[in-house]
Amino acid sequence: MKLFEYMAKEIFQEYGISVPRGKVARNPEEAAQVAKQIGSVVVKSQILSGGRGKAGGIKFADTPEEAALAAQEILGTELKGYVVDTVLVEEKIKIDQELYLAITIDKAVRRPILIASAFGGMDIEDLPEEKLIKRNIDVSIGIKPYLARDIARRLGLSGEVAEQASKLIVSLYRLFSEKDAELAEINPLVISGNTVLAADGKLTIDDEALFRVDQGIPRVEERTEREKKAADLGISYVELDGNIAVMANGAGITMATLDILQHYGGRPANFMDAGGGAGIEPTAKALEILLSSNPKAVLVNIFGGITRCDDVARAFVQVKQSRGIPVPLIIRLVGTNQEEGVRILQENEIHSYRTIKEAVEKVIEITSA
């Protein structure tokens, strides 16, 4: 789950990481209020995407009137696919140097990685490799002060600023670890006189760890209604633009099913991985989600391992009996408890196929008729 900048900064402060003074505003009056207390400010749109400055989502204001105007110009507009309903009004800080600092997960070595650069700010993606400092972190050691001091030294910092930066690096790792973050990024990390400040913040929390991460963090929603319903069932569901609804069990086979369908000229309406071991009730609900998108046909590809074919069959029969299935339902059903599953479907006049090839050919024949 990605967090808005203002949420990230609240958490930064909990960990003793300095950020510019500021407050959230949801209308021009609130923005003016904050500016009255602070003076010269930056008005920043709160969206879950980078590149806001270039897209016009960040404006400067020297008076409360200007701040209100800036907020008015930003609020309600659409930026990078998101409608802005919140701005962060922050003091304008004197910038002596912009650094870059991030901790994320390096999947290749199964460890966290710290990435830092003395050349932060915009266009960090384009920096040549030699201007980046990268350091894998051993989770059983973490980032201790000696390592943080070394990073600060390699960033070219010295004196009071180096000391502050080292402390900040230690804190950022502690936050990364304790908040189950996938990404904790500060860009730019600003040196302003003798202080080191997080002028921006990106924080992504591991969805799988939300059960234990501070409940004080409000949940941020990025999905459509149907996608949300599916997620509540523990199902991965992504809407696509075709007309054949697809359900399979397992991400790999679901992707392969979409690939095979496209190979034969079909257009999938969605990706739906009903997961492993789903019982009757969730499977029936998953089918209902598919039907609610009004597809021309539904293609189901189940290879039962932990999923039991008889449960899948019972789920489909349940939906057929309770609300009816108005479009052709093409099922490939093999694996654990296959005989029982096929028998249950047959008794309810639902035909099933043994190979995905036959099932895909059938669904193409029906939908192109």
Added chain:
Amino acid sequence: MAIIINENTRVLVQGATGNQGSFHLKQMLAYGSNVVAGVSPGKSGQQVEGVPVYDSVFAAVDEQQPDASIIFIPAKFAKDAAFEAMEAGIKVVVVITEHIPVHDAMDIMALAQIKGTTIIGPNTFGIISPGKCKMGIMPNSIFLPGNTGIVARSGTLSYEIVYNLTAAGMGQSTVVGLGGDRVPGLSFVDILEKFEQDPDTERVVLVGEIGGNAEEEASKFIKEMSKPVVAYLAGKSAPPGKRMGHAGAIIERGRGTFESKVEALSAAGAQVASLPWEVPGLLQNRGL
């Protein structure tokens, strides 16, 4: 032979009295796996299908000397279960559990490195050496003993590949699921190295998918292998930027695209099947 597990493997089931644990314990026994003990805290003295259950892995190790463990423990507690197995000296740990927090997975891999433990998973269907031992949740009926090694990132998709191989009379030496999570215990290369060494394995099928660069890394090793490799990759039709279920299955910045993987594998001498049922034919074309 086969790799990692064989007919001599003494299997422990962690979470043996739970719904999934007890169901799959029974399935593993039915397959012929030598399941010697189960663990469920607070349930010692019970039996599941005649297999004794202990309160802790330490107790199970004292009484039954298992050498591999399979974990059916909910995500919140899976790290503790994996740590317990490693501390108790188990050298092969199969983690079936999905939705394990990524920081927990990193902790597990860090301890595995210190202890010298082989971790299969998390979020895997497990591992099977057909006719010898199954530690996983895969359907029993589709496997056939033979000489094709299979390594996959995705579970159900590899059943599909196995199903087609078995139908074509091509048996399998060992089938390994690396797991679909962001931080898996093993890489393709770890398994390919073992298949290359294994006298029972004559050829290898790699089942990959879009996202990450595991297949590109594997290609470097395939170039050095003496045994033929055929690959199948899922995700050709996936739109960029959309996360397709597996945490791994997302296209990042042009790396990990379908095309880049096909190119890397082909350049390394592996043939890439366009459809799952073409895999047996491609293996036959390699003169086997």
